Amino acid sequence: MAQNQAAWLTGASVHPFRVQDAPYPTAGPGEVVIQNAAVAINPVDWKIQSYGIFITEFPSILGEDAAGVVVDVGPGVTRFTKGQRVLAYTHGLSTKNITQTSFQKYSVAAEAVTAAIPDSLSFEQASVLPLAVSTASAGLFQDDHLALPFPSVTPSKPTGKTLLVWGGASSVGAAAVQLAAAAGLNVISTASAHNHELVKSIGASAVFDYNSPTVVDDIASALASADVAGVYDAISLPSSFEPIKAILEKINAKVGIATVLPYSGESTAHFAPTSVHAASIVKEPHKKVSDAVWRDFVTKALENGHLKAKPDPEVVGKGLGDIQKAVDLLKKGVSAKKLVVTL
Missing domain, CATH: 3.40.50.720 (NAD(P)-binding Rossmann-like Domain)
Known part of the structure; x- marks a missing residue:
């Protein structure tokens, strides 16, 4: 079995993240496991780390935006197969679901908030979309x-x-x-x-x-x-x-x-x-909305140009060790771009 690693938040307001081994995730019903190729950084990431909000149990893992390749599918999954390139909204924010976060090599995501990405779209571009689309x-x-x-x-x-x-x-x-x-x-x-x-x-x-x-x-x-x-x-x-x-x-x-x-x-x-x-990072859209947007719109709209991966990604690091650098850069402020780390 592949080895998983993550950038761990080890305590409230603790800086920096600590890169170390993490549990290898298992796809449950309606879920996929993704080998992450690129992850994007969001303001909530630095706010959780700086202000000590939301997370009450440690150690924990942050990250909401993932793009990569499906390596496993759980029972009942019908839209994805192993080897597909996807983007996904990973929204777990506690030790009870740390596998559903993106600051790690392998993540679990719900099929309902995962979408295939066309070959014309890079993983770096795709990673800017998941949390933004859901929110x-x-x-x-x-x-x-x-x-x-x-x-x-x-x-x-x-x-x-x-x-x-x-x-x-x-x-x-x-x-x-x-x-x-x-x-x-x-x-x-x-x-x-x-x-x-x-x-x-x-x-x-x-x-x-x-x-x-x-x-x-x-x-x-x-x-x-x-x-x-x-x-x-x-x-x-x-x-x-x-x-x-x-x-x-x-x-x-x-x-x-x-x-x-x-x-x-x-x-x-x-x-x-x-x-x-708006139901934001702690809650995915209702099923009716997820179906209409994630199932019926995102992939086809990326293919025909009705949905663009904007703002543009700016790759600021490679590997889990650069997650902290990226979070710190975002905290200083950016304009019309989204900071991305490749894995």
């Missing part, structure tokens, strides 16, 4: 969130509705822009000025600079005559809460606001009752 789709499509129509791999009939995505150059924001556009919505978004063309290239009809002193008035004007379906806040910090609130007040719109979970402790309570939380 965006939960907020956009679940009945208890914005409940938008599902995306289509063929051009969707316009719904006549407009969605505001705050933070369209972030990984979650880029996924939200693309999924909403593929569902037939008109999408307007925000990004730094140098990222406007990127966000337009993935489906936004208009992009506004969130640093502009007139951003509230500019977006309110753009939405004044629109049928607003809601807001997806991919940033979910006071810097996004306040302008979104001001925009909706200006246009007198009472709509749902999907927010990612506020990992750094900021409260979204002042949005109630219109605010709804």
Whole structure:
């Protein structure tokens, strides 16, 4: 049997990760085992390590984004076979399911949040998508969130509705822009000025600079005559809460606001009752949404260009020993890219 290793978090707020042997995972019902070729880093990774949040039992393993090759399939798996190239959302966050995390050589992933990747897509590119797709789709499509129509791999009939995505150059924001556009919505978004063309290239009809002193008035004007379906806040910090609130007040719109979970402790309570939380890294989308997005959309959309692996990956290390370096780099901040480590 192959030997597994992982970058272990050995205690609350302990730095650095410790690379050592890990249990070799077994695929249970509806699961696959993946030999990871590339893993991506997310803000929640450095926040868990720095703030000591979420994880209560140690040692543990982090990581939510995986791309690699299927090496085993569990009972009931029908969509994947050994040797397939896939991307997967690995979401375990406790010692009870450390095999379902990506900072290790071999990971378990649920078939429901795994998708085959075309030969034209590298593992590094594919690894930027899993958490972003799951988080965006939960907020956009679940009945208890914005409940938008599902995306289509063929051009969707316009719904006549407009969605505001705050933070369209972030990984979650880029996924939200693309999924909403593929569902037939008109999408307007925000990004730094140098990222406007990127966000337009993935489906936004208009992009506004969130640093502009007139951003509230500019977006309110753009939405004044629109049928607003809601807001997806991919940033979910006071810097996004306040302008979104001001925009909706200006246009007198009472709509749902999907927010990612506020990992750094900021409260979204002042949005109630219109605010709804996107089910983020601690919970995969509901089955109906997983089927519509992961089973029916992701692979075909990657093949025909309706879904792009954005923002671009930036490989900053090779091997589990470089996971800590990558997490530290992300903590310092990045713009319109996602940090990746190859394994």
